[in-house]
Amino acid sequence: MSRLAGAAGVLAVLVMVMLFARWNGGERVTVDLGLWTFYGVPLTYVAFASLFIGMLVMLLAGVHADLKVRRFLRERLEAEDREERQRVDRYQRDLFATDEAGGEEG
Secondary structure (H helix, E strand, O other), rough: OHHHHHHHHHHHHHHHHHHHHOEEEEEOOEEEEEOOOOEEEHHHHHHHHHHHHHHHHHHHHHHHHHHHHHHHHHHHHHHHHHHHHHHHHOOOHHHOOOOOOOOOOO
């Protein structure tokens, strides 16, 4: 069922994009980028370019956030590993520890 819903969603978006391109194919706009100004640019080019640039920005922001989380988790894991190594008696010497008076515990 989820595959069918996903395919229907993709199809609906594709139809909306095609309709947008068809209805606004003849529209021309002026694009002012601050340093440069472009006259007579088709609206569909502007819409698709802005969509593509927005996806690139979100990808870069997502990668940056993911790397930050991974670094935080790696540092936390290393700290937990150091704590665990300090806590565990590797040679099990604490099994034969004696009390303060000099006698054996037990």
